Amino acid sequence: MEQMLEDLKRIEAEAKSRFEQVGKQEELNELRVKYLGKKGELTAILKGMGKLSGEDRPKVGQIANEIRQSLEEVISAKTKELKEAALKRQIEEEKIDISLAGTKLEAGHIHPLTRIIDEIKEIFLGMGYEIGEGPEIENDYNNFEGLNLPKDHPARDMQDSFYITEDTLLRTHTSPMQVRTMAAKVPEYPVKVICPGRVFRRDDDATHSPMFHQVEGLVIDENISMADLKGTLLKVMKQLFGEDREIRLRPSYFPFTEPSTEVDVSCGICGGKGCRTCSDTGWLEILGAGMVHPNVLEMAGYDSSKLQGFAFGLGVERIAMLKYGIDDLRVFYDNDIRFLGEF
């Protein structure tokens, strides 16, 4: 038994020292097999246990187990050490110049006018509006007559039109969509719709483009009031420009609304104190609106004594210019990719 214990101690010391010197995981694995494996040296010694007395056997067994455990611990510590060293090495080898530019991923851009229209659509969808659409070429009835603008109405001068024939033209505003929407819905209500689109006027200078975009809005129901118009537009302007914005209504005239109003939004640059952008007024003109004229309701077949409504027309370019601080209308139609890339 003494010899056996001696052998065990020797093997333990030898194994420990060899384990400590190992530099690679594979070597460690081999040594583990050599000393602790089924055919390993420790097992070989223990095979001689049968010759021991029943008294000694458990003692040697216990010692052998302790040795095995202690060696396993050394292996596991060594394994951990090796792994850490390997990871450290790997990390060092894999170090890169993080200041180099990233791989380019090609991404496109949505036109700023579409972006504004999308934003407006989202706001109104959230308030339960449908999105309407209509043709850019309109007939005189939808563009003018049905909007309380009979032939030779002086207000037709306000909008110089591109005519196709005596009776058809490029629509001068998105308001014909009011006429189309009502014609499609009558006698049903409520009507809640916005209609974005291209519109055309015979104007071409630094501040006018012969084609531009509007978003028309129309609401018809019982008891719709000018206060509802004001509240709706206030909400829209706050969502578009920021919660700190206010709006102001000024009396105006449109043949298809009565009462009519111009709507100003408080200037975001000076916060309403007055600056160059708002010509020192603190306010920016943003859209025209009003209560749907009873003549317009009646022409569409609605009962104007029972139903009321409001309508508005937003200028998309104007909003985009104010929101993004663009001071030249022409850049929208220039489509320089460096400009488009900013959005």
Next chain:
Amino acid sequence: MNVSYQWLKSLVPIEWSPEELADRLTFVGLSVEGIEYFNKGIRNVVVAEIKTVANHPDPKHTKWHVCRVDAGRGEDLTIVCGAPNVRPGIKVPLAMVGADLPGGFHIEAADKAGVTSEGMLCSVTELQIPEGLATAESDNGIFILPDELTVGEDIVTALDLDDAVLEFELTPNRADCLSVINVAREVAAISGKPLTVPEIRLPEARENIADLAKVTVLDADLCPRYTAKLVKDLKIGPSPLWMRHRLAAAGIRSISNIVDISNYVMLEMNQPSHTFDYDTLSGHEIVVRRAKEGEKIVTLDDQERDLDTDMLLICDGEKAVGVAGVMGGQNTEITENTKNILIESAYFYPKSIRLTSRKLGLASEAASRFEKGIDIEAAERASERICQLLCEYAGGTLVEGTLDSYEGSFEERNVELIFDHARSLIGVDVSDDDMVAMMDSLGFAHAPAAGGVNVTVPHYRVDIEREVDLIEEVARLNGYDKIPATLPKGQMTEGKKTKGQKVADEVRNAMMAMGFDEVITYTFMNKKHYDMLLLPEDDERRDSVVIMNPFSDEQGVVRTLVLPGVVTVAAKNMSRRNLNLSLFEIASGYFPVKGEKMPREKSMLTALVSGSFAKGWNGETVEKDFYYMKGALEQLLNSLRIDGLTVSADHIEPFLHPGRGCDVLINGEAVGYLGELHPLVAANYELPQKAVVFELDMDRLTALADKEIVYEAISKFPAVEMDLAFVADRELAAADIEKAIAAAGGDYLKKTELFDIYEGDRVEAGKKSLAYNLIFRAKERTLKAEEVNEVVERIKSELNEKFGIVLRS
């Protein structure tokens, strides 16, 4: 319209400053867009009289005059002046030494080539006062002041320069406010101060007009009312300074007392009038009738005008003497010898005036007012006002009576205002009493009615036709700022997009994700683009909707194709060295339809790529060629879940490269085209490099993009992959091979992907090698090798039978 602030103040005793008044008027709907002060910083400028004028002693300064001037300061002053219109005896504005002029000019004594000038004589421009204050003789020099001014008096008091012009931007419904009195009514309504309308007192009259003149209206439909009055023994001369001041504020230059008075009453009462030299009127009579075919007239501006039978003429016993409401004739014009005048004050049918004025290209102030509609009831009163002023300021004698041809009579309009209606429409709580007070403040007569009042609309408020117009009066007088902000109540509605809108959004997002920039180009274009695109003469897309009144050919037609817009954007970008492009636009083209008024609309997606895309220092460069664009198109259809894409070169658009273009088909139906631009088209647009384009019909995409997403569990069983290379004829389309593989592959074949094409030494001449990666998989089990081999054999034999294709060894 421009109105003198002091004039308004003389009618309503307000205490507001011009700014405050402007602000208040703007917020009741009479928008004041600007305020122009008469005095923009004049100080120490006085009325002076030129005593003598001599040439400058230095012969080099031939244009300079040395004037001795009396400025009421005792000794005369020496002033050197270069203006051509100086002469002894005239009164002029003199800026004294130490004076200030607008624009920050300060006047000091100055040495003018050896002569000391003790001040400066001023022009209208230097004083920056309204031009109308001066007569024409002041145009190219010193402002020659009215003779009645007192020497030495400060020019600001002498010319009443302590005034401002309010520049109104009137809305078309408030044409009544083209009358200063009616503007004053608004001022009275908002200020609560009384309005004093100038009293019309006619002097004693002699004779009777009925014996001296005659008016016959033959076309009363165009001239419902025509009045004439007669004033005799007038003396032509200057009009009073106060009148010239008010005219100047309105931008009207003083001509003579007679013309000025006519203009003044036009401003005051919005009644244009015309004055005829009575003695030149043949038969002393007026006939109002339509012009005859081919008739001509020479108008006051010395132009001969061709008339037509829609135009209304004012004639005397034998000839035309004026185009009604637009401009008078030269033949009966007031001259310095005129003694007796006949005053026309009439109401002409607005539409007819508008048309006549348009046709003649003659836009007079009178025409513009008639067009907008004037107060038919005011015609005679305005005429009386003119007579009063003529007698007062031109020394005339009034002839008794008025000739008045008034077809029918003015129908008084009564409109009910129901208080609850107003509160409901405006959404504001205004009391009944307040609304009644508002009607009163506007001077609207009213009687009680159930729940409201019955308003008698004054004749000058032609804009008030129905209740809502009265509600507007309530809304604006109460103040738009008092309206609360609420949201519509009532039945809930559902916010939704149409399918087309959803698909358009999806297309836009997919294009953006693939690196495309969205552009927006004009719906109209120059029709030369059809030539630039090489469209044959009989191509239906050449048949465009034509714009009748473009500014230039650039807006000549409404486009049938969006492609020219996108290619033009590409060209413009390339000229700025933006060479790597991916562009798209979703827009409509329009096609005329025979027998239909409205054209057919076709919404399309048009895309263009050009150049290359470099991934950076560590990546490759991808050429934006045909296959790049085809890939984009495939990926787009993929994101829309549209299957069945094929391309066909059976038809190739004329603007595409004949060897690199095709039609795009979905399930055999053409939905667009794809291809490189034809080299000639690229040259027509001056593109410095190749560009590849496609167009897809948005309506077709919308119809096709209705495939629901159906979930399919990922197979748990392994796939068998196999690479096979085939040798085929060079001309054989890969798509045909793939179609055959797919047909023979059956259910187990999940994917066929081409990964290499080879043509060269290692294959037979006229052949090509195509290498495919095939993936086989069964859903419910692992495929056995024999099963896969069986399918591969089937594919091989199918390809061999159909195309003579062999496996590459």
